[in-house]
Amino acid sequence: MQTAKIHNKGEKTRAGIVECAGRLFYEHGYEGTSFSDIVEASGLFRGNIYHYFKTKDEILRAVIEAHLEVYRGMLAKWDAENDDAKIRMIAFVDMITGRKAELVEFGCPIGSLNTELAKDRRDLQQAASALFDLFRDWLTDCFKQLGKGAESESLALHLLGRAQGVAVISHVYRDAKLLRHETKTLRDWISQL
Amino acid sequence: MQTAKIHNKGEKTRAGIVECAGRLFYEHGYEGTSFSDIVEASGLFRGNIYHYFKTKDEILRAVIEAHLEVYRGMLAKWDAENDDAKIRMIAFVDMITGRKAELVEFGCPIGSLNTELAKDRRDLQQAASALFDLFRDWLTDCFKQLGKGAESESLALHLLGRAQGVAVISHVYRDAKLLRHETKTLRDWISQL
DNA sequence: ATTATTATTGGACGATTGTCCAATAAATGG
DNA sequence: CCATTTATTGGACAATCGTCCAATAATAAT
Numbered sequence: 250m251q252t253a254k255i256h257n258k259g260e261k262t263r264a265g266i267v268e269c270a271g272r273l274f275y276e277h278g279y280e281g282t283s284f285s286d287i288v289e290a291s292g293l294f295r296g297n298i299y300h301y302f303k304t305k306d307e308i309l310r311a312v313i314e315a316h317l318e319v320y321r322g323m324l325a326k327w328d329a330e331n332d333d334a335k336i337r338m339i340a341f342v343d344m345i346t347g348r349k350a351e352l353v354e355f356g357c358p359i360g361s362l363n364t365e366l367a368k369d370r371r372d373l374q375q376a377a378s379a380l381f382d383l384f385r386d387w388l389t390d391c392f393k394q395l396g397k398g399a400e401s402e403s404l405a406l407h408l409l410g411r412a413q414g415v416a417v418i419s420h421v422y423r424d425a426k427l428l429r430h431e432t433k434t435l436r437d438w439i440s441q442l
Numbered sequence: 443m444q445t446a447k448i449h450n451k452g453e454k455t456r457a458g459i460v461e462c463a464g465r466l467f468y469e470h471g472y473e474g475t476s477f478s479d480i481v482e483a484s485g486l487f488r489g490n491i492y493h494y495f496k497t498k499d500e501i502l503r504a505v506i507e508a509h510l511e512v513y514r515g516m517l518a519k520w521d522a523e524n525d526d527a528k529i530r531m532i533a534f535v536d537m538i539t540g541r542k543a544e545l546v547e548f549g550c551p552i553g554s555l556n557t558e559l560a561k562d563r564r565d566l567q568q569a570a571s572a573l574f575d576l577f578r579d580w581l582t583d584c585f586k587q588l589g590k591g592a593e594s595e596s597l598a599l600h601l602l603g604r605a606q607g608v609a610v611i612s613h614v615y616r617d618a619k620l621l622r623h624e625t626k627t628l629r630d631w632i633s634q635l
Numbered sequence: 636a637t638t639a640t641t642a643t644t645g646g647a648c649g650a651t652t653g654t655c656c657a658a659t660a661a662a663t664g665g
Numbered sequence: 666c667c668a669t670t671t672a673t674t675g676g677a678c679a680a681t682c683g684t685c686c687a688a689t690a691a692t693a694a695t
Contacts, residue, residue: 294673295675299654300672300673360610364554367613369474381611406620409607411604420557421556421574422599478682489643492684492685
């Protein structure tokens with residue numbers, strides 16, 4: 250076989266850059282990550298990276314796209330596994346608990362990115378807010394399925410905000426126990442809807 | 443009279459730097475504000491600022507101290523005006539609503555600062571977390587006064603987290619209406635404690 | 636009035652930032 | 666096998682970053 254994907258190697262290099270940059274952006278922030286940092290971490294040369302991305306901003310946009318893809322897959326899996334909206338929303342909360350180590354150390358990847366970009370890079374923040382939109386719309390569907398009608402989006406944003414609050418406080422105090430306690434509160438709130 | 447405060451003029455210059463830097467840090471973030479930005483905004487010369495602060499970090503520490511002072515005064519005023527803990531906590535939420543324009547545009551001054559510093563400047567974040575501590579301890583006292591005993595600190599952190607969530611979501615979507623709706627939810631929660 | 640301390644002026648410093656580009660190597664298409 | 670596109674190498678670039686410092690002015694102490 251081996252019709253061979255065109256530019257196969259190039260796409261692998263590109264994906265490697267995105268993965269590498271994504272991790273650095275998450276752990277040190279976007280501005281906190283220099284181009285040289287990406288060069289070092291990826292093991293590539295400056296010029297090689299610039300062959301795939303003309304600017305650092307473009308790398309971030311690719312990172313956001315990649316994250317969108319990951320989260321879309323995650324939501325699709327939850328949708329496939331359960332048709333009870335409550336259980337799906339609990340899965341959302343369980344994701345938070347499951348990633349508590351990273352959340353406590355680096356904060357919410359979506360929230361902290363948006364918060365950083367909202368200050369001085371609104372053009373990029375607009376792209377990053379698509380990550381919030383994804384969850385907002387998915388949660389809105391869940392609430393609609395629970396018969397919440399017109400309130401659904403409002404409730405979705407409430408839950409999203411609660412999740413952000415949990416992430417911020419747990420991160421600031423680097424307290425996994427606090428995160429556990431607050432997610433439990435969140436699960437209770439969902440159960441008694 | 444005129445025993446004259448020593449170094450009076452110097453202290454005014456110093457206070458001007460702190461105020462100026464504080465506003466810039468809030469609006470553009472700490473790393474997003476360069477030393478030259480502070481120079482321009484304050485109308486002073488580089489060397490003059492360095493006469494008062496040896497590093498940019500020191501300016502931030504002074505800004506944090508100044509904010510602590512402001513918030514301490516605010517809490518003391520609330521304590522003096524009301525001895526009902528619920529009403530005092532409502533005053534806390536009303537502060538959020540009262541500053542909704544800035545919150546929507548620039549986010550929570552305490553939360554966004556801590557979130558930024560937590561990524562790569564943990565030494566500074568430790569100083570900034572004192573701002574959270576101030577409200578946490580004050581809210582804890584409120585809950586204790588409501589007879590919540592050992593749960594009080596946990597509840598204080600819950601409320602603090604809720605407030606952070608409101609700020610993050612409203613900021614990301616730059617939506618004052620959302621902030622209004624969510625603070626109403628917060629007031630309701632306090633009322634029915 | 637003279638000294639000592641504090642404040643201001645204004646420029647310079649090396650290090651790091653994101654970006655760019657010509658030269659070379661590798662892979663693909665005819 | 667040759668031609669052409671794609672990928673990699675490796676360094677250079679101006680601009681900006683935080684920091685530093687000698688010279689001068691102003692104020693306070695004796």
